[in-house]
Amino acid sequence: MTDTPLKLFNSLTRRLEVFEPVHPGEARVYTCGPTVYNYPHIGNMRAYVFADVLGRTLSWKGYRLTHVINITDVGHLTDDADAGEDKMEKMAAEKAQSIWDIAEHYKQAYWADVRALNIRGPMKEGRPEPAHWTVATDYVPQMIAFAQTIAEKHCYELESGLYFDVSTVADYGRLARAQTDQGESRIEPVAGKRNPADFAIWRKTPPGEKRQMEWDSPWGRGAPGWHLECSVMSGAVLGFPFDIHTGGIDHREIHHPNEIAQNQAHCCTNGLDEPKNSGARFWMHNNFLVERSGKMSKSSGEFLRLQLLIDRGYHPLAYRLMCLAAHYRSELEFSWEGLGAALTRLKRMVMAAAPLADVAMQAGAAHPRLAPAMARFAEAISDDLNTPVALTALEEVLGMKKVDPAAKRAAIAEIDSVLGLDLLTLTREGLRIRPKDAAITEDEIAAALARRNEARAAKDFASADAIRAELAAAGVEVMDGDPLGWEWKLG
Numbered sequence: 023m024t025d026t027p028l029k030l031f032n033s034l035t036r037r038l039e040v041f042e043p044v045h046p047g048e049a050r051v052y053t054c055g056p057t058v059y060n061y062p063h064i065g066n067m068r069a070y071v072f073a074d075v076l077g078r079t080l081s082w083k084g085y086r087l088t089h090v091i092n093i094t095d096v097g098h099l100t101d102d103a104d105a106g107e108d109k110m111e112k113m114a115a116e117k118a119q120s121i122w123d124i125a126e127h128y129k130q131a132y133w134a135d136v137r138a139l140n141i142r143g144p145m146k147e148g149r150p151e152p153a154h155w156t157v158a159t160d161y162v163p164q165m166i167a168f169a170q171t172i173a174e175k176h177c178y179e180l181e182s183g184l185y186f187d188v189s190t191v192a193d194y195g196r197l198a199r200a201q202t203d204q205g206e207s208r209i210e211p212v213a214g215k216r217n218p219a220d221f222a223i224w225r226k227t228p229p230g231e232k233r234q235m236e237w238d239s240p241w242g243r244g245a246p247g248w249h250l251e252c253s254v255m256s257g258a259v260l261g262f263p264f265d266i267h268t269g270g271i272d273h274r275e276i277h278h279p280n281e282i283a284q285n286q287a288h289c290c291t292n293g294l295d296e297p298k299n300s301g302a303r304f305w306m307h308n309n310f311l312v313e314r315s316g317k318m319s320k321s322s323g324e325f326l327r328l329q330l331l332i333d334r335g336y337h338p339l340a341y342r343l344m345c346l347a348a349h350y351r352s353e354l355e356f357s358w359e360g361l362g363a364a365l366t367r368l369k370r371m372v373m374a375a376a377p378l379a380d381v382a383m384q385a386g387a388a389h390p391r392l393a394p395a396m397a398r399f400a401e402a403i404s405d406d407l408n409t410p411v412a413l414t415a416l417e418e419v420l421g422m423k424k425v426d427p428a429a430k431r432a433a434i435a436e437i438d439s440v441l442g443l444d445l446l447t448l449t450r451e452g453l454r455i456r457p458k459d460a461a462i463t464e465d466e467i468a469a470a471l472a473r474r475n476e477a478r479a480a481k482d483f484a485s486a487d488a489i490r491a492e493l494a495a496a497g498v499e500v501m502d503g504d505p506l507g508w509e510w511k512l513g
């Protein structure tokens with residue numbers, strides 16, 4: 023089943039390519055992670071759901087996976103091209119807290135979302151998992167050492183820092199899709215830069231100022247540039263060249279071209295026709311989650327965090343399913359209706375899987391009737407992670423009658439190891455989350471429903487109706503005969 027070759031879209035060559043690992047039997051992946059100056063919004067989390075499905079697919083294909091996700095706790099400026107203020111210092115000043123406390127708080131918040139979305143991490147229930155996080159401030163000496171290897175041939179010093187001269191590497195910016203001049207117009211000019219696209223490798227603390235996070239370097243006290251961090255952490259943990267580098271499409275324009283330029287300077291100075299020269303063979307990018315009314319912006323008061331979805335009564339895995347229902351390279355529009363539809367779809371899947379909860383898992387159990395759907399699943403996921411089609415194959419398996427339950431359970435478990443929806447452990451009740459502002463508790467609802475059932479059994483329909491009306495007044499809709507078997511929902 024896993025012999026279908028895995029094809030992935032490589033943004034660098036702009037083609038679908040068959041995945042061939044650099045090290046036989048292994049897959050090494052680096053994902054640009056969050057800058058922990060604020061809560062992630064659900065669009066950011068789409069990037070990690072995508073990277074998680076990629077990692078799970080590689081594991082399912084049998085590769086021994088090492089997946090690194092970085093945590094940026096220093097150096098990311100408000101402008102991706104190294105101008106503006108430091109995001110972390112700015113937030114620390116606004117909140118009058120130490121930068122280390124800010125980093126810790128938002129790192130924990132990010133991990134809570136990671137866990138809620140079933141994104142694999144280093145450990146789950148005491149068992150090791152393949153993804154782990156590197157934290158930028160742990161790698162500053164390596165960053166300085168890396169910068170020293172490229173400083174002489176590729177960099178120049180200005181008053182504000184050490185800058186990378188992009189004209190010193192061949193094919194600078196090949197990855198970027200935007201016209202170069204468009205890209206450059208987004209870059210704030212810094213006096214003395216040789217090329218508009220040149221970027222800071224090291225940013226010196228201005229004379230007379232003190233930053234909360236600063237280190238000594240051959241170029242004076244200061245902090246590393248954001249692009250440098252990813253080159254250093256990916257190279258240090260995975261070794262150049264590694265297999266796949268991922269991020270959101272915004273990173274295709276500035277951050278990743280800059281990483282590639284540094285990697286080239288560090289490894290070689292040849293052009294990018296030889297794939298290994300960019301540091302990673304594949305560069306993969308997820309498209310954006312968009313929301314028309316601007317709620318995705320972290321500066322809008324109540325922005326779209328995963329916790330907001332949960333507070334409104336949506337299970338976080340409904341959001342994961344919403345992401346999987348679109349291809350990662352397509353834009354995905356967020357709407358509450360769309361999220362509601364995803365929750366309903368998830369409920370149906372969980373209910374279809376429920377009768378298998380107590381069936382013993384039989385390794386390798388197969389059933390000829392399951393084979394075509396399993397083949398469709400394998401084809402879809404191997405075709406550049408086509409999760410929308412993979413989901414329909416899963417639904418086909420879930421709906422299949424007259425197959426050995428052990429075989430069916432094994433098939434669902436196999437597909438779910440890639441999609442990560444927890445179908446064999448989630449329950450119908452577990453999916454029902456009480457909205458945060460609901461005035462009534464689940465116990466109160468259960469008690470009222472029990473009284474209503476008694477009244478109905480005694481044919482006291484007036485009382486039963488009165489209880490139903492009471493519940494409606496508290497925002498609870500009683501759902502007699504709901505095809506999904508829910509007795510009530512909070513409106």
Ligand code: AMP
Pocket residue numbers: 054055056057064065066067068069268269270271272273308309310311312318
């Ligand atoms: P940041 O913390 O801003 O560096 O972003 C973290 C990740 O989220 C990066 O890979 C971004 O490219 C990605 N990203 C940012 N906004 C969105 C969005 N609206 N939809 C999908 N991915 C996004």
Ligand code: ZN
Pocket residue numbers: 053054055252277
């Ligand atoms: Zn990065």
